[in-house]
Amino acid sequence: MVLSSVLGFPRIGANREVKKAVEAYWAGKLSVEELSKVAADVKKASWTSLQARNVDLIPSGDFSLYDHVLDHSAAFNVIPKRYTGLGLSALDVYFAMGRGRQADGVDVPACEMKKWFDSNYHYVVPELSEQTEFKLLYNKAVQEYNEAKAIGITTRPVILGPVSYLVLGKAAKEASPNFQPISLLSKILPIYKQLLEELKTAGVDSVQVDEPILVLDKAASLDKEYATAYAELSSVAPRIMLTTYFSRLDSNINFIAKLPIAGLHIDLCRAPNQLDDVLTAIKPKNIVLSLGVVSGRNIWKCDFNTAIKQGQKAINALGGDRVIVATSSSLLHTPVTLASEKKLTHQQKDWFSFALEKATEVATLAAILSGSQDPKIAAALEKNTASIAKRREFEHTSDDAVRKRVASITDDMYHRKNKFATRMDLQAKHLKLPRFPTTTIGSFPQTNEIRTARAKFGKKDISEAEYEDFIKKEIETVVRFQEKVGLDLLVHGEAERNDMVQYFGEQLNGFVFTQNAWVQSYGSRYVRPPIIVSDVSRSAPMTVRWSSYAQSLTEKPMKGMLTGPVTILNWSFPREDVSRKLQSQQLALALRDEVIDLEAAGISAIQVDEPAIREGLPLRRSDWDEYLQWAVDTFKLATAGVSDVTQTHSHFCYSDFDDIFPSIQRLDADVISIEFSKSDMKLLHTFQQYGYSNQIGPGVYDIHSPRVPSEEEITKRLDTTRAIIPAHLMFVNPDCGLKTRGWKETEASLANLVAAARKARESA
Numbered sequence: 001m002v003l004s005s006v007l008g009f010p011r012i013g014a015n016r017e018v019k020k021a022v023e024a025y026w027a028g029k030l031s032v033e034e035l036s037k038v039a040a041d042v043k044k045a046s047w048t049s050l051q052a053r054n055v056d057l058i059p060s061g062d063f064s065l066y067d068h069v070l071d072h073s074a075a076f077n078v079i080p081k082r083y084t085g086l087g088l089s090a091l092d093v094y095f096a097m098g099r100g101r102q103a104d105g106v107d108v109p110a111c112e113m114k115k116w117f118d119s120n121y122h123y124v125v126p127e128l129s130e131q132t133e134f135k136l137l138y139n140k141a142v143q144e145y146n147e148a149k150a151i152g153i154t155t156r157p158v159i160l161g162p163v164s165y166l167v168l169g170k171a172a173k174e175a176s177p178n179f180q181p182i183s184l185l186s187k188i189l190p191i192y193k194q195l196l197e198e199l200k201t202a203g204v205d206s207v208q209v210d211e212p213i214l215v216l217d218k219a220a221s222l223d224k225e226y227a228t229a230y231a232e233l234s235s236v237a238p239r240i241m242l243t244t245y246f247s248r249l250d251s252n253i254n255f256i257a258k259l260p261i262a263g264l265h266i267d268l269c270r271a272p273n274q275l276d277d278v279l280t281a282i283k284p285k286n287i288v289l290s291l292g293v294v295s296g297r298n299i300w301k302c303d304f305n306t307a308i309k310q311g312q313k314a315i316n317a318l319g320g321d322r323v324i325v326a327t328s329s330s331l332l333h334t335p336v337t338l339a340s341e342k343k344l345t346h347q348q349k350d351w352f353s354f355a356l357e358k359a360t361e362v363a364t365l366a367a368i369l370s371g372s373q374d375p376k377i378a379a380a381l382e383k384n385t386a387s388i389a390k391r392r393e394f395e396h397t398s399d400d401a402v403r404k405r406v407a408s409i410t411d412d413m414y415h416r417k418n419k420f421a422t423r424m425d426l427q428a429k430h431l432k433l434p435r436f437p438t439t440t441i442g443s444f445p446q447t448n449e450i451r452t453a454r455a456k457f458g459k460k461d462i463s464e465a466e467y468e469d470f471i472k473k474e475i476e477t478v479v480r481f482q483e484k485v486g487l488d489l490l491v492h493g494e495a496e497r498n499d500m501v502q503y504f505g506e507q508l509n510g511f512v513f514t515q516n517a518w519v520q521s522y523g524s525r526y527v528r529p530p531i532i533v534s535d536v537s538r539s540a541p542m543t544v545r546w547s548s549y550a551q552s553l554t555e556k557p558m559k560g561m562l563t564g565p566v567t568i569l570n571w572s573f574p575r576e577d578v579s580r581k582l583q584s585q586q587l588a589l590a591l592r593d594e595v596i597d598l599e600a601a602g603i604s605a606i607q608v609d610e611p612a613i614r615e616g617l618p619l620r621r622s623d624w625d626e627y628l629q630w631a632v633d634t635f636k637l638a639t640a641g642v643s644d645v646t647q648t649h650s651h652f653c654y655s656d657f658d659d660i661f662p663s664i665q666r667l668d669a670d671v672i673s674i675e676f677s678k679s680d681m682k683l684l685h686t687f688q689q690y691g692y693s694n695q696i697g698p699g700v701y702d703i704h705s706p707r708v709p710s711e712e713e714i715t716k717r718l719d720t721t722r723a724i725i726p727a728h729l730m731f732v733n734p735d736c737g738l739k740t741r742g743w744k745e746t747e748a749s750l751a752n753l754v755a756a757a758r759k760a761r762e763s764a
């Protein structure tokens with residue numbers, strides 16, 4: 001019999017209960033007990049609804065109040081010293097690691113956060129060194145397994161495997177210079193053994209051990225580590241389902257097939273072509289194969305007929321008892337349920353599947369592949385076939401004007417008139433910025449007042465004119481504040497934006513929006529990605545009136561603010577019927593018109609944010625060039641339409657710069673601002689290595705945390721940076737937008753930033 005499996009479920013609650021509870025706990029408005037109760041209810045709701053949908057293998061242990069990697073670190077005693085001895089409870093230490101803490105005399109920054117593979121989910125990076133003493137402080141997998149068991153549901157616990165956990169970590173400050181986290185393998189294995197033994201004792205039959213690192217090139221050199229780890233673990237563990245996702249195993253399958261594991265999960269949505277090789281490699285072994293055929297990363301209804309073909313092939317090779325039908329990855333990256341969407345048309349609803357609907361899909365597929373004679377199953381297949389046929393029909397319609405415009409893009413549209421050095425002089429005269437010009441990344445605090453006004457406008461409780469007035473007042477407040485605090489290049493504050501992608505998607509043709517389709521980005525931050533369903537174009541200017549209104553209020557230069565094509569694409573649920581490249585080109589042409597309109601309206605600095613360009617990078621190196629070629633080209637297409645006197649900016653927030661640094665240069669933005677305050681100046685080494693010719697604003701403090709950086713702290717950062725980046729190329733700015741921050745810390749932080757920049761100017 002073919003079983004069905006879900007690899008992980010969204011942990012935010014169908015109505016964002018977890019966000020609300022966690023934030024209330026932080027604000028001191030909810031007790032630990034009340035928070036645990038909310039968490040328990042959300043877990044229970046997930047388990048019972050997966051059971052009701054006939055999913056055979058239901059995950060547990062995948063819940064988290066902040067991040068599952070952080071959970072692991074906290075449970076394994078991977079707690080940097082700076083968070084201990086502060087008199088905090090274990091839970092508060094946990095949250096302090098996730099988001100920093102500045103209260104009651106305690107002042108600690110957050111741990112570094114990184115993007116989880118090529119997704120927009122961020123994990124908290126474990127800090128490891130020779131001194132790390134692993135200990136199993138608690139066993140979350142066992143706890144959740146028992147929690148589910150208590151309500152009569154048998155689950156399959158999920159844990160992050162030892163090799164991936166270590167490789168995802170980084171060397172702590174105190175580690176010796178050549179320290180590699182993976183060198184701790186022999187030290188961490190006993191703890192994993194203890195964890196797994198406890199699972200076995202609790203009655204667990206099989207455990208999902210995630211080793212997503214296996215889809216990366218670097219796994220090829222970790223074959224010995226994998227062999228050692230799994231030989232040790234399998235001797236004490238329940239049956240191990242080794243789980244990979246997001247890309248293909250390629251030659252890594254050769255050593256994986258030799259591991260003493262009970263099963264292997266592969267992602268057939270991202271990498272359908274790996275099926276044959278994997279089947280060949282595992283056929284002689286007694287390994288179960290879990291087929292990731294229902295996408296954990298996108299929201300399109302699964303094409304059953306394609307999935308059935310893959311399933312049938314696996315059954316033919318291995319027999320039905322060795323095949324599982326599963327989601328391609330955890331459903332953490334998809335919204336909870338389509339049932340919450342009241343505004344989608346009937347046609348649109350028929351295109352999509354969210355997490356709960358995907359659970360039904362895996363269960364139905366497993367039934368079909370098991371030869372079920374249930375008429376309901378036959379009807380479900382028929383219905384799916386009809387839905388997919390209708391969607392294909394829709395996909396064949398296209399916007400000819402947009403397609404023609406893409407086909408007639410010419411080479412000169414990718415380039416500015418003159419080289420950067422010439423442009424820099426022209427812009428300096430025009431903008432009259434001082435040395436170490438100070439600026440921000442765009443957004444200012446999104447207060448409750450702003451959200452309430454937007455919600456009221458959405459519900460038509462206030463008129464468009466009233467809303468417009470409200471936003472204008474917000475813009476004025478932000479402009480006056482920036483003048484007062486002494487910033488040089490101003491922004492309008494983005495008060496009118498619900499989200500930097502959604503805001504544009506809503507004004508562009510080709511997108512569909514949801515009401516409740518939230519997906520976790522980090523901690524309690526959730527986003528609602530728009531869905532690209534057809535060709536994209538712009539009907540009218542999107543930001544010009546706000547930017548020009550802001551400029552009209554001040555003598556200082558105002559920076560226009562747009563989200564770049566690659567980021568809009570990567571933070572949307574993309575189409576799967578046309579290439580990402582084509583979708584990005586269409587977006588770029590729409591944005592190009594906006595950039596040109598902003599310039600015509602008197603805006604002389606225009607920032608086009610591309611924070612997601614790095615995360616869209618394919619996980620396998622051999623696929624990089626192709627991606628970077630079109631990603632960089634489409635950014636240039638969006639920005640290069642302006643005259644040389646207009647200063648283009650771009651912003652990136654991630655720390656793994658090394659990989660794509662030459663491409664950042666090729667973007668040819670006049671100024672880039674980057675996040676780096678949390679990665680310990682690592683970026684600077686990248687700079688030293690590759691050099692960079694244009695202007696650059698390394699983020700001087702971490703905006704993801706509410707703590708206020710002192711002036712000295714910022715000065716120190718500037719000093720380090722100046723040793724590497726020529727002073728005349730430097731901008732001074734926070735490492736990202738301020739929308740998640742409160743006004744109080746924003747005022748204090750920016751005052752310190754301006755003071756530090758002035759000091760730097762004096763000593764320049």
Ligand code: MET
Nearest residue numbers: 441442443609611737738
């Ligand atoms: C995630 S990058 C954010 C950039 C945007 N301009 C902002 O300031 O919020």
Ligand SMILES: [Zn+2]
Nearest residue numbers: 611653736737
């Ligand atoms: Zn950012």
